[in-house]
Amino acid sequence: xxxxxxxxxxxxxxxxxxxxxxxxxxxxxxxxxxxxxxxxxxxxxxxxxxxxxxxxxxxxxxxxxxxxxxxxxxxxxxxxxxxxxxxxxxxxxxxxxxxxxxxxxxxxxxxxxxxxxxxxxxxxxxxxxxxxxxxxxxxxxxxxxxxxxxxxxxxxxxxxxxxxxxxxxxxxxxxxxxxxxxxxxxxxxxxxxxxxxxxxxxxxxxxxxxxxxxxxxxxxxxxxxxxxxxxxxxxxxxxxxxxxxxxxxxxxxxxxxxxxxxxxxxxxxxxxxxxxxxxxxxxxxxxxxxxxxxxx
Amino acid sequence: xxxxxxxxxxxxxxxxxxxxxxxxxxxxxxxxxxxxxxxxxxxxxxxxxxxxxxxxxxxxxxxxxxxxxxxxxxxxxxxxxxxxxxxxxxxxxxxxxxxxxxxxxxxxxxxxxxxxxxxxxxxxxxxxxxxxxxxxxxxxxxxxxxxxxxxxxxxxxxxxxxxxxxxxxxxxxxxxxxxxxxxxxxxxxxxxxxxxxxxxxxxxxxxxxxxxxxxxxxxxxxxxxxxxxxxxxxxxxxxxxxxxxxxxxxxxxxxxxxxxxxxxxxxxxxxxxxxxxxxxxxxxxxxxxxxxxxxx
Numbered sequence: 001x002x003x004x005x006x007x008x009x010x011x012x013x014x015x016x017x018x019x020x021x022x023x024x025x026x027x028x029x030x031x032x033x034x035x036x037x038x039x040x041x042x043x044x045x046x047x048x049x050x051x052x053x054x055x056x057x058x059x060x061x062x063x064x065x066x067x068x069x070x071x072x073x074x075x076x077x078x079x080x081x082x083x084x085x086x087x088x089x090x091x092x093x094x095x096x097x098x099x100x101x102x103x104x105x106x107x108x109x110x111x112x113x114x115x116x117x118x119x120x121x122x123x124x125x126x127x128x129x130x131x132x133x134x135x136x137x138x139x140x141x142x143x144x145x146x147x148x149x150x151x152x153x154x155x156x157x158x159x160x161x162x163x164x165x166x167x168x169x170x171x172x173x174x175x176x177x178x179x180x181x182x183x184x185x186x187x188x189x190x191x192x193x194x195x196x197x198x199x200x201x202x203x204x205x206x207x208x209x210x211x212x213x214x215x216x217x218x219x220x221x222x223x224x225x226x227x228x229x230x231x232x233x234x235x236x237x238x239x240x241x242x243x244x245x246x247x248x249x250x251x252x253x254x255x256x257x258x259x260x261x262x263x264x265x266x267x268x269x270x271x272x273x274x275x276x277x278x279x280x281x282x283x284x285x286x287x288x289x290x291x292x293x294x295x296x
Numbered sequence: 297x298x299x300x301x302x303x304x305x306x307x308x309x310x311x312x313x314x315x316x317x318x319x320x321x322x323x324x325x326x327x328x329x330x331x332x333x334x335x336x337x338x339x340x341x342x343x344x345x346x347x348x349x350x351x352x353x354x355x356x357x358x359x360x361x362x363x364x365x366x367x368x369x370x371x372x373x374x375x376x377x378x379x380x381x382x383x384x385x386x387x388x389x390x391x392x393x394x395x396x397x398x399x400x401x402x403x404x405x406x407x408x409x410x411x412x413x414x415x416x417x418x419x420x421x422x423x424x425x426x427x428x429x430x431x432x433x434x435x436x437x438x439x440x441x442x443x444x445x446x447x448x449x450x451x452x453x454x455x456x457x458x459x460x461x462x463x464x465x466x467x468x469x470x471x472x473x474x475x476x477x478x479x480x481x482x483x484x485x486x487x488x489x490x491x492x493x494x495x496x497x498x499x500x501x502x503x504x505x506x507x508x509x510x511x512x513x514x515x516x517x518x519x520x521x522x523x524x525x526x527x528x529x530x531x532x533x534x535x536x537x538x539x540x541x542x543x544x545x546x547x548x549x550x551x552x553x554x555x556x557x558x559x560x561x562x563x564x565x566x567x568x569x570x571x572x573x574x575x576x577x578x579x580x581x582x583x584x585x586x587x588x589x590x591x592x
Contacts (some may be wrong), residue, residue: 129425132474133466160495168477170429178428179472181464181489190500192488193477199456204486207503 003232003264004154008146011153012276016061019283023062026290034290035064036094036120036283037086041079041105042072047098054096057279063286064091076105080113087115093293094120094286103153118293120285122175131178137292139285142177146277147212147233148186154230154266156210158189164208166221166254168195172214172235201225213254223259231266235274299528299560300450304442307449308572312357315579319358322586330586331360332390332416332579333382337375338368343394350392353575359582360387372401376409380455383411389589390416390582403424413588416581418471427474433588435581440472442573443508443529444482450562452506452527454485460504462517462550464491468510468531497521509550519555527562531570 027033036058040051044145051067051134055118062069068082079097086095095118101107116126130138151158163180167173173193180189194204195215205211213221214235226232236254253270261267268274309428317577323329332354336347347363364378375393382391391414392488398405407415412422418437426434447454459476463469469489476485490500492511498521501507509517510531522528532550549566 124427125422125425127425128428129421129423130310132424132428132470133421134464134470160493162500168430174428174430174477177489181491188493190488190490190494192486193473195477195488197456198482198486204458 003261003267006150006154006231006233006266006268006273008150008268008273008276010236011150012146012280014015014153015149015280015284016057019061019280022218022287026287027141029064030182030294033064033289034094034286035066035089035092036096036286037066037068037089039068039070039079039086039095039097041070041074041098042059043103044100047100051098054279054282058283058286061283061287063283066092070074071100073104074102076109079105079110083113084112087113087118091289092118094118094282096121096282118289120282120289123284128170128175131175131182134178134182136182136184139289140281141175142278142281142285143170143172143235143274144179145285146281147235147274148179148224148275149178149281150233150268150274151210151231152186154231156266157185158187158210159187161209161251162207163189163210163212164192164194164205165212165214166194166201166205167214167216167235168193170212176212176214177238180286203287215254217254218252219256220254221260222256223263226263229265230263232260232264232268233274234268234270237270237275299557299563302446302450302527302562302564304446304564304569305573306575307446308442310449311445311576311580312353315357315576317582318583320511322583323358328387328586329358329360329383330390330582331362331388332392332582333362333364333385333388335364335366335375335378335382335391335393337366337370337377337394338398340396343396349393350575350578354579354582357579359579359584362388368398369400370398372405375401375406379406379409381416383409389586390414390578392417411432413417414585415586416578418581419466424466424471427471427478430474430478432478432480435585436475436577437467437471438574438577438581439468439531439570440475441581442577443472443570444475445577446529446564446570446573447506447527448482450527452562453481454483454506455481455580457485457505458488458503459485459506459508459511460488460490460501461508462490462497462501463510463512463531464489465510465515472508472510500579511550513550514548515552516550517556518552519559522556522559524559525561526559528556528560528564529570530564530566533566533571 038051055065067170069106111123180191205225210231212233218238234253234255239249242250335346351361412420461472476487500519500523506527508529514534530549530551535545538546
């Protein structure tokens with residue numbers, strides 16, 4: 001029996017509809033709504049498209065959304081000034097600076113300039129540090145945070161399970177491990193992180209009750225590397241040539257989907273798996289940040 | 297053949313002698329020496345003894361050392377004021393506030409008040425965050441950082457090895473995993489973190505090429521839980537009753553030493569293993585902090 005599909009699209013739609021209700025209730029209670037500012041420097045088409053999607057999803061959930069676009073040659077000091085203004089703006093609860101930034105700007109400096117309480121991407125060192133120490137009152141990076149939601153909402157709680165994370169990026173692998181190690185719901189897993197320096201990847205991945213792959217290379221995980229009955233989450237999104245299609249390419253994950261679905265108990269497709277969760281958790285973080293600002 | 301002993305005492309002595317030379321050279325070059333301030337609130341005898349040991353070790357290495365002792369009923373604001381003063385003091389490059397603090401003081405608030413550049417304990421969220429993202433120019437928590445040195449100096453580089461860390465504390469387990477995952481020397485390991493919620497601990501620990509145990513419970517790891525030839529690092533220090541001794545107790549680690557030494561290739565004793573490394577790495581961090589302050 002092939003694996004059941006974990007539909008990120010469906011889960012994301014449910015969470016977004018819950019968020020829209022939460023925003024409406026908060027508006028009724030406080031007369032205010034959460035606000036998200038997205039900052040784009042330059043005209044990279046992929047970045048433009050991401051930022052547009054984020055803003056339109058925010059609006060659909062009833063979140064006030066401001067998109068700020070700056071020219072590609074914006075000096076670092078100007079961007080830092082803009083961030084300082086957004087930090088001080090009481091109508092803005094989430095600040096997202098779209099990466100990558102042009103070469104004249106130090107990305108790390110900009111990320112560190114964002115007020116950690118408004119850091120809805122979860123990349124500020126203070127938030128990374130708190131997450132790494134197991135804090136639960138912290139804004140977590142959107143993609144791994146979305147994976148936790150997918151697991152919980154399909155009855156695949158990580159508690160007491162052996163979770164293997166393949167990849168040690170700061171956007172997915174490392175924060176994924178931090179989330180899975182936290183005490184309480186969504187955490188309490190035994191966690192292994194494997195990566196390019198792992199000599200026999202299959203020996204490690206075959207131990208996983210829950211296998212999360214985030215390396216950015218197609219066919220990194222094949223059927224023989226998966227324990228029968230495992231839950232497989234594929235975070236990768238890769239373009240591969242497909243001359244027979246209109247676009248000339250198709251999107252695949254890091255997992256050999258056709259092979260692995262015959263072995264796994266649950267699996268995420270690509271596209272339509274983890275992808276739709278990332279923007280959803282950005283919205284969720286923005287509403288969380290707004291609620292916490294009310295408590296202060 | 298029983299395992300070879302990893303003598304923390306000997307490795308610590310070597311590192312301290314290297315540090316004393318480094319300090320002497322820095323003094324000759326700059327006319328200045330690294331400065332360490334230790335802050336103790338209250339009169340807990342164990343804390344008094346730790347702080348005394350830290351100061352005397354600092355002095356032996358040629359590090360300028362200031363011990364500040366405050367009464368147990370010191371208000372939080374006063375301690376925060378003291379920390380602000382030490383942050384601003386150009387002769388102090390490392391600040392250590394001895395934990396635990398009395399109940400009227402919020403420990404986290406105090407740790408976050410220390411300038412991250414002077415945080416020689418490595419507990420500030422900014423340093424925890426940077427370490428967790430793989431940064432190498434960061435002050436790392438002393439105990440796990442000492443474990444890395446022990447591995448490297450016995451020819452047991454973690455690169456490409458499967459390291460299993462038992463325990464997820466913020467002082468040892470979690471930063472240990474971050475260090476082992478970093479790219480470069482002392483890192484590049486495949487890392488598993490197991491803990492109290494791990495259902496079959498032996499099944500996990502038996503996979504370890506390098507097994508690091510930090511849970512604070514004697515006999516957590518017995519011989520049947522160790523793969524023959526593994527390197528075993530025992531971070532635990534526990535008192536067990538020993539009525540036949542003068543003190544009435546003896547110190548043991550988390551590992552059943554007598555049994556495991558018959559299986560492992562290398563093992564740390566308790567005492568004399570990881571213990572002496574912690575203060576040593578505090579001194580090392582202080583000298584590193586001083587050197588970095590010269591670069592700014």
